[in-house]
Amino acid sequence: MNALIDTDVHVRWEQDTDLLPYLDKTWHSRWLLGRGGHTAQGLFIEPKFYDPDDPHPRNSPGLPGLTTVNIQAAANPATLDQEWLEPQGITAAVISCYDAALISTYADSDYPTEVAQAVNRWMTDHFLSKDKRLFGSITVATQDPARAAQEIRRAAQHPQMAQVVLSSGARMPYGHKYYRPLFQAAHECGLAVAIAAGTEGLGTSNPPTPSGWPGTVTEMRVARDTTFLAHLTSMITEGVFVEYPDLTVCGFGMGAAWLPPYLWRFDKNWKALRSECPWLRELPSEVAGRHFRFGSSGVTPVEPADEFWRLFHSVPGSRLLMHASDYPRWDMDQPETSFVLKTAPEDWKPWIRSEGALAAYPRLIR
Amino acid sequence: MNSQAMTANKKEICVGPVEELPEGARRIVQFGTASIGVFNVKGEFYAIRNFCPHEGAELCLGVLTGTNKPTDRCGEYQWEREGKVLRCPWHAWEFDLETGTSLFDSKLRVKTYQTSIRQGELWVEEKITPKR
Amino acid sequence: MTNFTPAAKANQIVNPRLGYPIFDLEVHCIHEDPHQVSQYLPLRYRKRFDQGYLGLGMFNFDQRGGGFRTDGDVPGEQVFATTGELVRRQLLEPYEIEWAICTGQLYCLSILPDVDYATAVASAYNDWLINEFIPQDPSFLVAISISGSDPAQAVKEIERWADHPRVVEIMMPSASTMPLGNRFFHPIYEAAQACGLPIAAHTTNEGKGISPPPTPVGYPSRYLEFHSGLAANAMSQTASLVSEGVFAKFPDFKFLLMEGGVSWVLPLMWQLDADWKRLRQEMPLLKEKPSDYLKRQFFYTTQPIEEPKQTRDLIHTYEQIGGETQIMFSSDFPHWDFDDPFKILPGTTSAGLKKRILRDNARQLFGRKLRALEGS
Numbered sequence: 001m002n003a004l005i006d007t008d009v010h011v012r013w014e015q016d017t018d019l020l021p022y023l024d025k026t027w028h029s030r031w032l033l034g035r036g037g038h039t040a041q042g043l044f045i046e047p048k049f050y051d052p053d054d055p056h057p058r059n060s061p062g063l064p065g066l067t068t069v070n071i072q073a074a075a076n077p078a079t080l081d082q083e084w085l086e087p088q089g090i091t092a093a094v095i096s097c098y099d100a101a102l103i104s105t106y107a108d109s110d111y112p113t114e115v116a117q118a119v120n121r122w123m124t125d126h127f128l129s130k131d132k133r134l135f136g137s138i139t140v141a142t143q144d145p146a147r148a149a150q151e152i153r154r155a156a157q158h159p160q161m162a163q164v165v166l167s168s169g170a171r172m173p174y175g176h177k178y179y180r181p182l183f184q185a186a187h188e189c190g191l192a193v194a195i196a197a198g199t200e201g202l203g204t205s206n207p208p209t210p211s212g213w214p215g216t217v218t219e220m221r222v223a224r225d226t227t228f229l230a231h232l233t234s235m236i237t238e239g240v241f242v243e244y245p246d247l248t249v250c251g252f253g254m255g256a257a258w259l260p261p262y263l264w265r266f267d268k269n270w271k272a273l274r275s276e277c278p279w280l281r282e283l284p285s286e287v288a289g290r291h292f293r294f295g296s297s298g299v300t301p302v303e304p305a306d307e308f309w310r311l312f313h314s315v316p317g318s319r320l321l322m323h324a325s326d327y328p329r330w331d332m333d334q335p336e337t338s339f340v341l342k343t344a345p346e347d348w349k350p351w352i353r354s355e356g357a358l359a360a361y362p363r364l365i366r
Numbered sequence: 367m368n369s370q371a372m373t374a375n376k377k378e379i380c381v382g383p384v385e386e387l388p389e390g391a392r393r394i395v396q397f398g399t400a401s402i403g404v405f406n407v408k409g410e411f412y413a414i415r416n417f418c419p420h421e422g423a424e425l426c427l428g429v430l431t432g433t434n435k436p437t438d439r440c441g442e443y444q445w446e447r448e449g450k451v452l453r454c455p456w457h458a459w460e461f462d463l464e465t466g467t468s469l470f471d472s473k474l475r476v477k478t479y480q481t482s483i484r485q486g487e488l489w490v491e492e493k494i495t496p497k498r
Numbered sequence: 499m500t501n502f503t504p505a506a507k508a509n510q511i512v513n514p515r516l517g518y519p520i521f522d523l524e525v526h527c528i529h530e531d532p533h534q535v536s537q538y539l540p541l542r543y544r545k546r547f548d549q550g551y552l553g554l555g556m557f558n559f560d561q562r563g564g565g566f567r568t569d570g571d572v573p574g575e576q577v578f579a580t581t582g583e584l585v586r587r588q589l590l591e592p593y594e595i596e597w598a599i600c601t602g603q604l605y606c607l608s609i610l611p612d613v614d615y616a617t618a619v620a621s622a623y624n625d626w627l628i629n630e631f632i633p634q635d636p637s638f639l640v641a642i643s644i645s646g647s648d649p650a651q652a653v654k655e656i657e658r659w660a661d662h663p664r665v666v667e668i669m670m671p672s673a674s675t676m677p678l679g680n681r682f683f684h685p686i687y688e689a690a691q692a693c694g695l696p697i698a699a700h701t702t703n704e705g706k707g708i709s710p711p712p713t714p715v716g717y718p719s720r721y722l723e724f725h726s727g728l729a730a731n732a733m734s735q736t737a738s739l740v741s742e743g744v745f746a747k748f749p750d751f752k753f754l755l756m757e758g759g760v761s762w763v764l765p766l767m768w769q770l771d772a773d774w775k776r777l778r779q780e781m782p783l784l785k786e787k788p789s790d791y792l793k794r795q796f797f798y799t800t801q802p803i804e805e806p807k808q809t810r811d812l813i814h815t816y817e818q819i820g821g822e823t824q825i826m827f828s829s830d831f832p833h834w835d836f837d838d839p840f841k842i843l844p845g846t847t848s849a850g851l852k853k854r855i856l857r858d859n860a861r862q863l864f865g866r867k868l869r870a871l872e873g874s
Contacts, residue, residue: 053776172716173723177441200714207710209734211674216741217780218773219677219734222766223714226730230713237723239440257768258733261761261815264804266726272458272835273561273722274470278434278443284726300765300772307818311765314811392573421841427569455569456836458561 003091003354004335005364008252008295008324009080010098011127012073018126022118027111046202049217053330072329073098077130084327085133088335091354092364094162095127096137098329101167101196104142105203112141113151120155128160135162135364137194142166145178149185156189162361163192163250168227169205175234180243187244190362195231197224197253197298224254224298229262232292236266239279241291248360249292256294256320257302260311263288289316293360295324296340296352297333305343318348322356378491384483387411394426397490402479404490405430405463407449412463413479413490418454419468425476428455433469506664506871507636511594518853519596520839521860523799523828524756525589525638527600527631530580534630538622543615552619553610554706559724567832577832582634589831590637593839596857597868598829599639601669601756602627605700607645608671609707616645621655632664639864641667641698646674646683653689660693663871666864667754668695673703675710678735679742687744687751694866696752696797699735701728732758733766736796740770743783745791752863754797760825761804761815767792793820797863799828800855802835803842810846822851826860 013019016032023031074080074095085093100119103112116139123136138155140148155161164186172178174195186193200223201208208214208223228251241247263285270284280287299321302308312320321340326332335341344352351359358364379397381404387393392405394416401416403426416426432448450463460469461476468474479490511519529535536547570577570588579585589595604623610616624642632638642659644652652670659665668690676682678699690697705712705724712731718724732755739745739753770788774781784791798821806812816825830836843852861868 050780051777052779168715170715173713173718174715175723176716176719206714206716208714209677209738210704210710210712210714210731211672211677211734211738212710214677214734214738214741215680216738218741218770218777219679219737221773222733222737222769225766225769226733227714229730230715230718230727233713233723233727234715234718237718237720242438242440255765255769257765258762260806261759261764261804262726262729264761264806264812265729265759265802268457268802268805269722269726271470273720273725274436275434275460276720276722278437279440281436300768302768307764308768310811310814314806314808421838423838424569427573429568429574453568455567455573456834456838458834 002089004089004323005354005357006088006090006093006325006327007250007322007357008297009084009093009095009327010073010329011080011095011123012075012097012099013122013126014075019118019122022121023114027114030111031115049220051217074328077127077134081131090133092133092135092357094135094137094357094361095123096165096194096196097123097139098196098198100139101165102199102202104140104167105169105199105205106143107204109141109143113144113147116141116148117151117154120151124155124158124161128158132160135160135361137163137165138191139165140182142170142179142182145181149181152182152185152191153189156191159363161191162363163194165194165196167199167205168195168197168224168231168254169199169202169208170231171204171206173234174231175236175238175240177238183240183244183247187247192248192250192360194250194252195228197228197251200224200227225258228254229258232288233266236284236287237277237280239277241287242279246362247291250295250360251292252295252324253298253326254294255298255300257300257308257311259288259294259320260315260317263315285315289319292320293322293356294320295326296321296338297324297326297331299340301339305339309343309345319351319356319359321352322360323352378489381488381490384486384488387488392426392430394424395490397479400477402426402490404481404488407463411481411483411488413481414452414461414463414466415477417476418456418459419474419476420454420457420459423454423456425452425454425461429453430463433460505636506639508596508872509590509637511596514594515840516594516853516856518857519594520827521857522589522593522595522598522831523826523860524801525579525585525598525600525829525831526603526833527579527585527627528603529626529631530578535622535626538625539618543618547619552606553612553615554606559705559712559718559721561721561834565834567834567836570832579832582631582638585831586635586637589829590635593829595637595829597637597639599641599667600627600631601641601698601700602643604643605669605671606673606703606706607643608647608674609703609709610645610647611708613645613647617648617651617655620645624655624659628659628662628664638664639867640665641669643669644686646670646678646686649683649685652686656686656689656693656695660695663867666695666867668697670697670699671703672699672701672731672735672755672758673706673709675708677738679738679740679744681742684744684747687748691748691751694750696754696863698754698756700756701731701758704728704731729759729762733762736763736766736792737770739796740784740788740791741781743781745795746783746785752795752797754799756799756828757801757830758798759802759804760798760800760819760821761812763792763798763819764815767819793824796824797859798825800825800842801828801830801837803837809844813843813847813851816851822854823859823862825855826863827856
């Protein structure tokens, strides 16, 4: 019961120049100067929906002592340990570079592919090799699935790489055959696949709703749920878990309460339409309950808490949640105030605290 | 579609002359308190209860078709049981015409009946379940 | 507008098995022959309509077995609601329906590339429905169709029919090139409010015509993926209408989501309410929590009813979202995912809730028009 695994921690380099050693010289000027590059101003998202709690240093240069990096990500493993892992009693943490997945939404493929390998090598050198409790996320450029699969296999040579991280915004749902090489590589290397919210509709992605672009930031936050819903539906119907029965797909930043009522609908439809996907031989809710895991940081607290957990009892939901802080972002989930950790049924807590992560990430050693 | 079946006793009925149910035809008849459908599929006769366990639709008014066999491989389609899969007219639940078993839940079954031809007449009777 | 107003009459049910008759929110009537509709179109559009041109594009997501029930007069053949006689025989009588709203089949108008054609088709379709179909049965009520793509014309069409005694609702496609809360559509909601008629949006045409793909990440591969995933647009449209302040701006405006399901709105309410508390300055029109507006001005039809393993989970969810007043029964006759009103809310449902869903909520929502029809 004491083990606590944090499955969603954000890291990032302090200066963009930190990545130059990992990038071919061809790309140096684009990396440092090009719009859409990872500048000190942080993640470049357009159109930007204003959220007053989500810091925008470009618009508030006067914030003393804070850079984008320190607000949105941990800059080095020593600080991460002192300020987070140690005080929170965290046994292991899965780290990702929160804005790197965005590169899959760029229009070209060579530069994103190059950036992906640079981020992965940087993360290996600067974080994974410095702290055995840290487990990494492999960034890929999905524009070129064959090369992305190659990069997964290369980066996974480091034993502390635990998952592949994909952008939520996409050109096609992730169950589509187009993406299968990535899942094949992840499977071979014993990695989970994660989808990180936040890039809905961006770059070359499809619009964030089936009716185009919304007008409010609230709707963009709902788009996190509906986007993952589409990926999940695709992966289940296209048989990703038939081909890879040991695979876990993790979702971070999109909550989870929307899923059980959706599974009621999905299950009903499957009974009628199973012949269309003859490889899908069981209820979608059984597949989802086994193969998906959601980070707790995106969960909206509910009063009374019973209402939330009732939904997870209505489907095979005991394995759907795992603790994730989203450290150090503004909406992060601290263990002592985490709605999920505090209100979960007692017999589900070990799973949420650590067992679920251990089951999802074969690379995490007990 | 109406047919009056002569009830010989409550465990079996005579549906009528075999010629009146040619290949591809079906008929709904009353078997005691139950409505059942009798089908001629390529010369083989089947009888099944006319009631879908889902919402009680008249199962025997559904499409008679085949289905894709459950497989272990994505993208693999094996069409099978042509003419032997009864698909409920409402929510398309598939049932094997011969065994009455649901194709998505092997524990779900619709009652089926034994058919036989006696002196040119088609009879339907309760299936004898062997005692264990 | 026709001068002929056939007399309407609630279907009288003798000894209804539930103790009350049922109100059906949705019958998908359809014309048997395109000429029935095209006769009302301007000459320049007739030929293309007769040829089946709707501008939706080549591909479609289709239920492999066809989208309709097959237990009509010829078993195995699809049932189409082409005549009043058929609807009465196969729906109104066996299911003890007192009133049935004919909603037609035209949920693609907003996503046709030719906006003028879409407007013309809406108008001609309403002419056919009201002049030719509705008179076939005294217990039919009407939902007229509009296209969202030309709000000024849509307003004219609403005003054209608003006073017709049997028109109770306005159908607007949920498939759209912009989310329905967008300001572009507000004149439609304003007109609906002024006429005292609810707007009903119907899913299923997502991804067709010039609309974006039916999911936020592109095109699904099969019908199972597509149809299940329609929940995404239901959630998005609801979030849009609330967040863009439609319910605050038009406090008497009522919106009905048809065939979108119901249960997903519970976690959505939690999320919207939490976001509103934090982001109130971004939604200045809202004076109350999003769920307060939804529980008052947003309505749902039951079909296709969700089926959790335990029905009590469904009923509990209904109660949490204001289902006592906001949920109404629809059969969706004659589509394949038709619901039988006597089967869908089994024993654990309180008798009071069941009656509100099967009859009373609809009678309240459409009360003004019903009183005029039943009083006369």
